[in-house]
Amino acid sequence: MAKVTLNHVWKRYGKIEAVIDLSAECKDREFFCLLGPSGCGKSSTLRMIAGLEEISEGEILIGDTVVNKVEPKDRDIAMVFESYALYPHKTVYANMAFPLRVGKRSYTNSEIKDRVHKAAKILEISEFLDRYPKQLSGGQRQRVAIGRAIVREPLVFLMDEPISHLDAKLRTHMRGELKHLQKVLNHTMIYVTHDQLEAMSMADRIAIMNLGILQQLGTPDEIFNQPVNQFVAGFVGDPPMNFIDCTLEASGDNWQLTNDSFKISMSPELIAKFKGKNGDLSSGPMEVVLGVRPENFIITNEKGNEESFPGEVYVTEPLGEDMIVDVTIPKNKLKLKTSVDLDIRMGDKVWLEAMKNKIHLFNRKTQQAYF
Amino acid sequence: MARTELVSKAAKRKRAFWRTLMYIAIAAFFLWTTLPLLIMALSSIKELRDAFQIPEVGDWAGALKMIQFSPTFHHYTDLFTKEHFEHYILNSVIASGSASISAVSLGSLAAYGLARGKIPGEQHLSFWILSTRMAPVVAVMVPLYSIFTGLGLLEPSRWRNLLGLILAYTTFDLPFAVWFMRSFFEDIPVELEEAAKVDGCSNLKAFRKIILPLAMPGIVAALILCLIFSWNDFIFASIFGQQAAKTLPVATSELHSTVSIEWGGILASGTLLVVPMLFLGLLVKKYLVQGMTMGAVRQ
Amino acid sequence: MVDSKEKAINPQIPTLQEEGVAQRLFSRIKGLLPFHLWIMLPTIIVLAAITIYPFVWMVVMSFKETAMNPGESDVWVGLYNYTRLLDDEPFINGVKLLLWYFLLCLSIEMLLGTSVALLINNIKFENFFIIIFIMPMMVAPIIVGYLFRFLYNVSFGWGFWLLKSLGLMSGETILANAKPWLFSFFPSTAFMAVVAADVWEWTPLIFLIVLAGLKAVPQDQLEAARVDGAGPVRTFLEVTLPNIKSVLLIALVVRLMDNVRYIDLIYVLTKGGPADTTKILPFYLYNVSFRYFEFGRGAAIGFILLLFTIFMGLFFVNVVFKKKGV
Numbered sequence: 001m002a003k004v005t006l007n008h009v010w011k012r013y014g015k016i017e018a019v020i021d022l023s024a025e026c027k028d029r030e031f032f033c034l035l036g037p038s039g040c041g042k043s044s045t046l047r048m049i050a051g052l053e054e055i056s057e058g059e060i061l062i063g064d065t066v067v068n069k070v071e072p073k074d075r076d077i078a079m080v081f082e083s084y085a086l087y088p089h090k091t092v093y094a095n096m097a098f099p100l101r102v103g104k105r106s107y108t109n110s111e112i113k114d115r116v117h118k119a120a121k122i123l124e125i126s127e128f129l130d131r132y133p134k135q136l137s138g139g140q141r142q143r144v145a146i147g148r149a150i151v152r153e154p155l156v157f158l159m160d161e162p163i164s165h166l167d168a169k170l171r172t173h174m175r176g177e178l179k180h181l182q183k184v185l186n187h188t189m190i191y192v193t194h195d196q197l198e199a200m201s202m203a204d205r206i207a208i209m210n211l212g213i214l215q216q217l218g219t220p221d222e223i224f225n226q227p228v229n230q231f232v233a234g235f236v237g238d239p240p241m242n243f244i245d246c247t248l249e250a251s252g253d254n255w256q257l258t259n260d261s262f263k264i265s266m267s268p269e270l271i272a273k274f275k276g277k278n279g280d281l282s283s284g285p286m287e288v289v290l291g292v293r294p295e296n297f298i299i300t301n302e303k304g305n306e307e308s309f310p311g312e313v314y315v316t317e318p319l320g321e322d323m324i325v326d327v328t329i330p331k332n333k334l335k336l337k338t339s340v341d342l343d344i345r346m347g348d349k350v351w352l353e354a355m356k357n358k359i360h361l362f363n364r365k366t367q368q369a370y371f
Numbered sequence: 372m373a374r375t376e377l378v379s380k381a382a383k384r385k386r387a388f389w390r391t392l393m394y395i396a397i398a399a400f401f402l403w404t405t406l407p408l409l410i411m412a413l414s415s416i417k418e419l420r421d422a423f424q425i426p427e428v429g430d431w432a433g434a435l436k437m438i439q440f441s442p443t444f445h446h447y448t449d450l451f452t453k454e455h456f457e458h459y460i461l462n463s464v465i466a467s468g469s470a471s472i473s474a475v476s477l478g479s480l481a482a483y484g485l486a487r488g489k490i491p492g493e494q495h496l497s498f499w500i501l502s503t504r505m506a507p508v509v510a511v512m513v514p515l516y517s518i519f520t521g522l523g524l525l526e527p528s529r530w531r532n533l534l535g536l537i538l539a540y541t542t543f544d545l546p547f548a549v550w551f552m553r554s555f556f557e558d559i560p561v562e563l564e565e566a567a568k569v570d571g572c573s574n575l576k577a578f579r580k581i582i583l584p585l586a587m588p589g590i591v592a593a594l595i596l597c598l599i600f601s602w603n604d605f606i607f608a609s610i611f612g613q614q615a616a617k618t619l620p621v622a623t624s625e626l627h628s629t630v631s632i633e634w635g636g637i638l639a640s641g642t643l644l645v646v647p648m649l650f651l652g653l654l655v656k657k658y659l660v661q662g663m664t665m666g667a668v669r670q
Numbered sequence: 671m672v673d674s675k676e677k678a679i680n681p682q683i684p685t686l687q688e689e690g691v692a693q694r695l696f697s698r699i700k701g702l703l704p705f706h707l708w709i710m711l712p713t714i715i716v717l718a719a720i721t722i723y724p725f726v727w728m729v730v731m732s733f734k735e736t737a738m739n740p741g742e743s744d745v746w747v748g749l750y751n752y753t754r755l756l757d758d759e760p761f762i763n764g765v766k767l768l769l770w771y772f773l774l775c776l777s778i779e780m781l782l783g784t785s786v787a788l789l790i791n792n793i794k795f796e797n798f799f800i801i802i803f804i805m806p807m808m809v810a811p812i813i814v815g816y817l818f819r820f821l822y823n824v825s826f827g828w829g830f831w832l833l834k835s836l837g838l839m840s841g842e843t844i845l846a847n848a849k850p851w852l853f854s855f856f857p858s859t860a861f862m863a864v865v866a867a868d869v870w871e872w873t874p875l876i877f878l879i880v881l882a883g884l885k886a887v888p889q890d891q892l893e894a895a896r897v898d899g900a901g902p903v904r905t906f907l908e909v910t911l912p913n914i915k916s917v918l919l920i921a922l923v924v925r926l927m928d929n930v931r932y933i934d935l936i937y938v939l940t941k942g943g944p945a946d947t948t949k950i951l952p953f954y955l956y957n958v959s960f961r962y963f964e965f966g967r968g969a970a971i972g973f974i975l976l977l978f979t980i981f982m983g984l985f986f987v988n989v990v991f992k993k994k995g996v
Contacts, residue, residue, distance in 0.1 A: 052565050072568040079569040085562035089584045102580065103571035148570070158569075393789055397799070400786050404803055407870065410828055411817050423826035428834040437828070481713035488706025498987050500713070503721045505979040507930050509956045510972025513965055514724035514731075542720040545713060574705040603810035605934045610960075620812045624938070627816070634820060641813040652808035653801060660882040663807075663875055667920045667990040668882050 001188055002063035002155040003028045004049060009058035011044045011212075018044040020212040021058075026156075026190055026205075031182050033203035034192045037235070041212040043160060046192045050158050051075050062155055074104065078149035079158040082165070084141050086133040086148075093129040096120070096147045103152065119147045122181070139170045146178075150185060157182075157189040164195065175201050196236045200224065208232050230367040233291050233360055239324060239335040241291045245364065249285040257290055257361075260330045262309035264290075267356060273371040274361065289367075291360035294337040298353040299325070301344075308351040313344055327352065408645070415638035416442045422634065446639035456640065459622040466533055466608070466618060467601035470540030475594045477541075478548025479586070483578060485549065486556035487564075497550070501665065504546035508606055515539065519611060532616035539611055540601040547600070547665060548593045551658075554666035555589030556582065592658035595651050602648060619644050728976070731969035744966070751970035761971065764951035768930075770857050771950050774865045775872070776925055780918070782869065783876025788906070790877075791884045804878060806871045815938025818867040819845075847944040858947035860940050867935055872928075876921050883917030884910065916989055923986040927979050951975065 004026040011019035019041040026032035034042040047053040049060055051072035059066050067075055078099070087095050096116045100107045107115070120126040123143040133141055142163060149157055163174045179202045182189045193199055199206045200220045208215045208223065208231075216228045227233035233241045246259035248266075255266040266274070279286075298304065311327040311334065323340040326333060327350060334352070344350060361370045414422040421440040426433025450456040484490075485497055519525050524535030559582060567577035583590075608618040617625070623640040626633040652659065660668050700708070732751050734744040755761045790799050806814070821829030822844040833839040841848045845860040856862070887910055895905045933953045936942060942949035942957065949957070952975065959968035 050565075050569055052568070071573070072565075073571045073573060075569075077569060079566065081562045081566060083560060083562050085560065085566035087563060087566075087581055087585075098567075098580075099570035102567070102576060148566075396785070397789055397793075400782075401799070401802060403870070404806060404874070406828075407817050407821060408805060408809070410821065411813075414820070425826055425828060425831045428831065431835065477713045477716060480709040484706040484708075484710035488704065488710070490704075490707060494987070494991065496710075496714075498983065500717060501987065502980055502983050503717050505927050505931070505983045506721070506724075507952055507955070507972065507975045507979060509933060509952055509959065510728065510968075510975050511721075511724040513959050513968060513972075514727035515720070517727070518720070518723060538720070542716060545717060549713060578709075599808060603808075603812075605810065605812040605937070606932075620810055623816070624812060627938075637816050638820065641810075641816055644813055645809050648808040648810070649805055652804060656801065656804065659804060659807070660878050664879060664920050664924055665990075667986070668879055668917050669886070 001028055001186070003030075004032075004156055004188065004190060005061040006045070006049075007059045007061070009045070009048065009060060010056045011041065011048060011053060012056040017212050019048070022209075022212075022214050023058075024207050024214060024217055026188060029186050029188055031179065031189045031191065031202060031204045033199040033206045034190065034209060035196060035199040035203075035206050035235070036194065036209035036215075038194055039211075040209040042192045042194075042209050045209070046158055046160055046190060049156070049190060050077055050079050073102075076104075076155045077158055078152055078154040078156075080145045080149050080160065080162040082161040084133075084145040084162075086141055086144055088133055090132075091129065092120075092125065092131055092133070092136070092144050092147075095133070095144055096129075096151050099148060099152050105152075115151045116147075119151045122150070122184075123147050138166055139174070142166060142174065146181070150181075153187075155188065157187055159189065159191045161193055162191075163198070164193070171198075178202060197238065200236065208235060210235075226369075226371075227360065228369050230289060230291070230362045230369070233362070233369065237293055239294050239337065241293050241360070242332070242334045243362075244290045244292070244332050244334075246288060246290050247285050248281065248288045248361075250281045255281070257288070259290075261311070261332075262307065264307050264354065264356070264359075270356070270359075270361075270371060277368075277370045279370050287364040288370075289362040289364050290354075291362060291369075292334075292354045293358065294324070294335045296355045296358040297334070297336045297338075298355065299327075299336055299338050299342065299344075300351045300353070301348075303351050304353055308353045311350055311352055313346055313348045313350060315346055316344065325350075410437070411638050411645075412642050413437065413440075415446055415635070415642045416444060418443055419635050422638075446635035447643070450636055450640055450643070454622070454626075454636070456619070456622060456643075459617050459619050460643070462529075462533060462612065462616045463602055463618040463620075466536040466540060466612070466616070467598050467604075470537045470544055470601050471594050471597035473537070473541045474544035474548045474597050475552075475590060478545050478593065479552050479583070479590055481545075482549045482552035483556045483582060483586075486553045487561070497553075500546045500549050502546075504543060504550075504665075508543075512606070512610060516610065525611065525614065527614040529615040532612045532614055535611045536608060536616060536618070539607045540597075540604065543607075544597040544600060547662075548597060550665040551593050551596065551662055552586065552589050552666075554661065554669070555586045559585050589658070592655045592662065595655045596658070596662040599648050599651055602644075725976075728969045728973050731965055732973050734966045734969075736963065736965040736967075738963070747966070751966050754967070755970065755974075760946060760949065760954055761951070763946055764949055764954035767857060767861065767947075767949065768951040770861065771865065771868075771929060772926060774862075775868045775929060776922060778865070778869050779873045779876045779925065780922065783873045783921075784880045784918070786873070786877045787880035787884055791881060800878070800881070804874045807874045807878075809871065811871065811932055811934035812938050814867055814871050815935045818863065818870070819939055822863055845940055845944065847947050858944070860944055861948050864936055864939055864948050867939060868929075871935075872925060876925070879917055879921040879924075880914060883914035886917075887913040916992070919989050920986065923982055923989070927982050927986070930975055930979055 006022050006024050009019060009022045010017065022041075022045060034045055036042045044053060048055050049062075051067065051070060055068050059068050061067065062075060062077070087098065090098065093116055096119060097112050100112045100115060116129070117126065120129055123146060125140060125143050125147060128136060128140060128144070133144065136144065142165075145162065163171050163178070166174060175198055191203065200223070203220060205217065205219055206223050207217045210231050216223060216232045218226075223232060223236055227236065230243065234243065244259060246257045249256050249258060255271050257264040257266065300308070303310075309329065311329040314326040314328050314333060316326075317324040318340050321340060323338050323342065325336045325338055325344065327336055328334075329352075336352070362368065363370065417440045424436050426436055481500075485493065490496065516525070519535050522535075524531050524538070563581050563585070564577040567581045568574070572580060603620065604618075605620040605624065608621045609624065612618055613621060619640065623637055623644065626636040626640065655662065703711075733746060733748060735747045735750070737744050786803065790796055790803075793799075809817075818829070821827045824830055824843050827844075830839075830844055833844070841859060844863050847858045847860060891909050891913070892905065895909045900908065930952055933956055936948055936950065936953045937956075940948040942953050951971070955968055955971045955975065958964050958971060
């Protein structure tokens, strides 16, 4: 078990910069998630940690050792691949025993047997040990891949989108299993995914990347409630946050967010937060982006108060308990999440109100968050 | 509502006509392909006077004579009792066998390197490898002759000549083996060897333990195809092995002297030469296209 | 490289200090080249050793006149070996015949092979027919030569009998310097006889390649064409043909290169005769080098042939890489 440290790491493929000046630390025994859209550099980062890609610049430490020049086989890591990478010509047992047989540490046959059987038991694949990978279902293969990783006690587990090829139901199940497994094994785990739900539900901490650059590093709670910029805010949450262009004006102490359809006054706390982030209105009104999560709207049939604004229901998508409602307001289409009990239909006129303590505000130019 | 016949009788008849034509065409090609081989095999077990019997021109019924004979195997036994064909067969087996094995061993390493390595100028390298195979055999024969003379491989010693043949076949099978096997290695997911490396393998160990077993069908197919190529070779063998290491094709051609052609022997020896290759060809049927097009077309 | 800090993590890994001198030297050498180049090295060395010298020899020799008597040495003649080819009757004849050979062999083989592939594709017993049809490819070319020579024989050849019985032949022998019926500008019947043997042996290859191409035509495109109401001919022209185009091209180039490479068939069937009517360029080269021992002139001809195949090879590689999308 060890921590993993990245110091100003770069990865270049020719002229393309896949990872740009990345510094982060995954603590010992932490479940650490690298999250981002495809091509954001998260996989390159993981592969550099594994030693499968060379590090163009900077250094990576596993424990206290700089591993830049250490070959993968000597890094004492275990990795689960997106495609599982099970050896098709070996049985499940032989697949799982392989790292024990070829690794630097030598194990006796009975030790190997014990470890494989123990891992198989944890993963509930004991009955498949004699089969070949092609005789297994996707979910079973995935378990074997994890099994191959946990038979050893490596310093770090690396997982590259390990459950993205499973069907939705199994994926939900495996999320819980993986998190449980990590807590039971109590090992350091670096987990790459493009699925924000996986990251949010499993990770102790998440590093969100985009275009090779680390956007934000924090706990799921921090990422969700205090996104540092519009990218993070928009990437996490389903359906994603609504962004509404508006103008921030001040007349004395009365600060207002205005738009064609609404006028929302800002509380003193929000003004303080805004100023705390170097927000400055002295040179006149400012172009900003208001961010409201779908669940942070109050939706009513009648005009509730002065700050409610009208909209027309475009479509409703009931999801059992919840319902996603698309509402059009001038210049924008909003996605709202409400209870399915609410009696609204396509074409209805509704009134919306944003929950003020849950709103986010971004600089329209830099896309950085004020709160 | 009355059902309308969508397919008219005329259309049906037309389809039947084309279908019949199709079967006739296939049958014709079938005969064209098989008859020469059949005639060779049958004639090789006939007395010469039977083999030389053909009907009068236009006497179609007389064609039955082809299968009216009493079989004899003396052409085959003669090859061994009078001509030492056992030596020539052994030479062929040794030369083509060793050449195939060495071409495939060297070639599989290079093919893997080409398939996986991100080497600058990889395209040029692979083209160069290919070009060594494309060279017209006759054009390079003379310089090769002088190299082989320099190496002492052309002196009249069976083993030296065999070694020369093995060397010649190896170099001419090698580019084929590389190009052919490369497509097999490219088909093996890179993740497998990455997994092996993370699991604790060195590059070489990952190749040996994971890649090689998975590429085995391709390697065996390459081996068999190399075997067929070198076994069937005549030009190299006639120039480099002529002295003391005659191969089966060369020995066959020597049954054809300036004064006479020993048809019995030639047909028997031809059958001996062809039959094992037919079996091998059957074994690698799946890979023949890939093989003959240097991996460019997959079956 | 194992560095000393590594030991802290993994006590089983020996450090540099514990390695012997030999091991250290080994890892030093190993570091010189990436692994993938190391494993290609043996092949590169073998191929270079056996191909570079012949290539250089051929270029140098093509500027020399070979000494005919022992004791004399070769004479530099500059480009003479090349310029003399322009009025070298057998050479020009060889080029002409080679072009004829390409034209006849390739057109017949392509047409026949493609047709048979189309006929066989997806019929009953397809596998059986494939097994039968590929047999000729396995036969050593020299045996094909003898086999056809046997069939062509005037007094006991079944092929001769068949042609006569069908009324397709008027001449007394097949391997003759007569013009075939109808086309007086065609090469001799002997030439056609060689072509027939080549067609017999190599049509199966085209057949097999095209069949592989046909299997790779996306089923949904064919179904879409059927739903759209296209007949078999239209489907072939607009769906199948574009899909197998690159495969056909590869088949063509492979056969072209092989036609230049091998001379076994002619060696046995006609030895270039009668009256040089089957002496295609590669076989003429064989005569120049191995019968007249004019290595200089042979080298010049060989070099020209080599340039031709290299050109074909470049074309081949381009098609292949384009197909792969590299």
